[in-house]
Amino acid sequence: MTRRLVATDYGSPASVLSVVDEADPTAGDGQVVVAVTAAGLNPFDVKRVTGDMSANPSALPLALGGEAAGTVVETGPGTDHSIGDRVAVYPAVGAFAERIVADADAVHRIPEGASVDAAAGLLLAGVTAYDTVVTLALGADDTVLVHGGSGAVGSVAVALAVARGARVVATASSANHDHLRDLGAMPISYGGDIAEAARDAVPDAVTAVIDTAGTDAAIDASLQLVPADRIVSIAAWGRADDGIVLLNGSSADSRAHRRAAVAPLLDALADGQITVDIVGTFALGDAARAFEALSGRHPRGKYLIKP
Ligand SMILES: NC(=O)c1ccc[n+]([C@@H]2O[C@H](COP(=O)([O-])OP(=O)(O)OC[C@H]3O[C@@H](n4cnc5c(N)ncnc54)[C@H](OP(=O)(O)O)[C@@H]3O)[C@@H](O)[C@H]2O)c1
Known part of the structure; x- marks a missing residue:
């Protein structure tokens, strides 16, 4: 049994x-x-x-x-x-x-x-993170804000964005700021004015946003920084009317990204690039x-x- x-x-x-x-x-x-x-x-x-x-x-x-x-x-x-x-x-x-x-x-x-x-x-969090980073086509020219950078999805998204050469600013509770620094991100808190904190934290303008928090504060701040089509969210389902990109593996592209993510994620785990x-x-x-x-x-x- x-x-x-x-x-x-x-x-x-x-x-x-x-x-x-x-x-x-x-x-x-x-x-x-x-x-x-x-x-x-x-x-x-x-x-x-x-x-x-x-x-x-x-x-x-x-x-x-x-x-x-x-x-x-x-x-x-x-x-x-x-x-x-x-x-x-x-x-x-x-x-x-x-x-x-x-x-x-x-x-x-x-x-x-x-x-x-x-x-x-x-893998569940990892393929989701991979989907966000690939959908935004993040690269060395990008400065990305990750909402919830200390979470299961957010931590992998930060690691993948840094590995692609992007500069990363990420929100988390202060207890998790050292973790974000270890991943290569500039930490900020999510309690106050997130857009202002992000602008102050990084020299270049933010070019893309990954939202794993799903709060109105996260989406409102993001809309002050980038156009809606540069905001990818896995959690702000109530904000679809803002024109942000919502991902859950249901579209053909999102499914394909997630399938393609499995082998590289397991390899990255094996060689210590992701923990x-x-x-x-x-x-x-x-x-x-x-x-x-x-x-x-x-x-x-x-x-x-x-x-
Ligand atoms: N659409 C999809 O395909 C998909 C897939 C996986 C997960 N999800 C969803 O994505 C969300 C995150 O999942 P997860 O596994 O990463 O969760 P998690 O490990 O619990 O992480 C949550 C993150 O949100 C942060 N956070 C908590 N309260 C916040 C607030 N008020 N404002 C901003 N950030 C806040 C946390 O920061 P601190 O702990 O540092 O405070 C942490 O970084 C969940 O809603 C989950 O259901 C969606």
């Missing part, structure tokens, strides 16, 4: 999450079964449970978790994976479980030098505590769920 985390209703994680036993998954044509070592928790998982995304009763119970990493334990016909391969699974469905089945093209070998735990928390800091590790039966932590102000880094 396989233990799996599910939400039996929409609401507070502590009251709706439970662990159920299911028959072990099996690999069909072009599929692989992975024994999960760790799975990354993301804000999307929290929003699904609380009903912030949609609260359709017919979708219950919800299988949760969008990314995982572990070991291949079964391969179906038409796959080139081998039993024992260390792999990351993204996109994953129901990753918070002991064993999961996935299409082979969502199962990616983890290169030597990258840990399974770090790989478990890299994934783990802030907490929780057992399946204790996962509600991780969900509660991520839903409020939380320390920088990824929460992992381990079956």
Whole structure:
């Protein structure tokens, strides 16, 4: 049997999450079964449970978790994976479980030098960050403002933008300013006048914005700095009428960017260009505590769920 985390209703994680036993998954044509070592928790998982995304009763119970990493334990016909391969699974469905089945093209070998735990928390945020940087075609002529540069998506976006030669100014709480400096960004705070702080922080005019915060303050400040079509957001869904570029992997370009991101991100993890800091590790039966932590102000880094 396989233990799996599910939400039996929409609401507070502590009251709706439970662990159920299911028959072990099996690999069909072009599929692989992975024994999960760790799975990354993301804000999307929290929003699904609380009903912030949609609260359709017919979708219950919800299988949760969008990314995982572990070991291949079964391969179906038409796959080139081998039993024992260390792999990351993204996109994953129901990753918070002991064993999961996935299409082979969502199962990616983890290169030597990258840990399974770090790989478990890299790809969902990482491909999103890659999508923002590629959509803006950032390069050495750019000065980019990243809102939420200390977050899971923002940290990778900052690292990728710096690697492309762009100058980066990024918002975060003051406790995370050293982290931004370590990544090569100029830190500013998000409480006050963000546009003025950004202008003061960098000598050149801002040419592009990546927004991971989704607040009106972030978008209003961005519109003072660059035209709307140079603002890419993954979170400000209420500001579509401003003409900003919203990304969630649903357009053909966004999907293609995200698919292309997986291999370079895993390689960058292996050679240390990108790091994934783990802030907490929780057992399946204790996962509600991780969900509660991520839903409020939380320390920088990824929460992992381990079956
Ligand atoms: N559209 C997509 O494809 C997609 C994909 C992944 C994630 N997302 C969404 O993107 C958002 C970020 O995800 P994540 O995983 O990076 O989250 P995260 O790790 O929790 O990071 C949140 C970031 O926002 C900053 N922040 C918190 N409150 C803020 C405020 N009032 N103003 C400005 N910045 C603030 C945090 O800074 P401090 O901690 O330093 O205060 C941190 O840098 C979430 O809403 C998530 O659902 C969308």
